[in-house]
């Protein structure tokens with residue numbers, strides 16, 4: 001297809017071209033799309049795949065996003081891990097061989113009340129104890145707090161819009177401000193932190209909306225871009241909305257790769273567990289996210305328990321699958337070298 005050839009040449013696809021490729025249903029054309037994504041990935045990353053450890057340390061949240069299991073109104077069991085335990089878990093993950101620690105929390109009112117003192121301490125201790133880069137997903141926070149995390153040397157700030165269609169955003173993220181969320185991300189980038197942006201597939205968007213998201217992520221300079229399929233959550237207002245067929249997510253991964261050749265693109269174990277790893281890597285992802293140590297009582301986000309306690313979401317398991325696929329688990333040094341390059345490109 002001429003759009004695919006254009007992307008392989010390194011030219012940025014237009015919105016119309018992205019929509020054309022998202023519309024593919026023919027199996028051969030789809031395979032052509034995925035093969036192109038792999039080719040583009042290989043040019044920058046060779047066969048290397050990065051792995052992120054996931055520590056979801058507070059499931060309390062002040063918000064009521066319609067798609068989320070952990071929304072405030074959902075009557076569920078919640079936890080807020082003790083800071084010491086969070087650091088211990090992170091050390092365990094680091095020892096298991098992950099390349100980054102993804103520190104995630106809901107917008108926990110307790111952290112907001114204490115101006116994130118314990119989260120700052122957690123991030124500081126984890127950086128000191130593990131020496132690994134850290135990604136922070138705290139939700140929307142003030143510029144002053146972003147300054148504090150930048151001073152600590154936090155490498156990544158993850159905050160997902162989930163859609164760049166303001167109408168859909170309003171229905172998903174109830175009583176939240178699109179611009180405020182976007183501002184936090186852009187401010188973090190201005191302060192020299194790498195940013196991750198994300199979209200959710202299957203929430204009532206059309207191909208034009210998806211294409212706009214892919215291009216918007218480029219415009220804001222996100223260094224990591226992710227898509228996840230919507231998973232209906234028990235007790236949420238979207239409980240009866242069906243999860244989309246996975247072809248959509250895989251096509252979006254491939255298009256993210258074609259439009260963002262050098263980006264880190266997650267294959268999240270959070271959607272379909274370890275079973276879903278290979279197809280996402282085959283579509284152009286180069287980071288395995290949501291690696292969780294077993295038997296720790298920690299949850300995932302979209303699938304709060306899938307494969308966690310069975311030990312399926314570990315570096316060992318992931319590395320074995322990657323090797324079988326002819327891919328190579330990267331090293332922590334590979335990862336550090338790559339993000340240093342990203343910092344240099346961002347002028348920091």
Ligand code: SF4
Nearest residue numbers: 061063065068071106
């Ligand atoms: S998506 Fe995040 S901000 Fe929204 S309710 Fe869930 S945990 Fe809270």
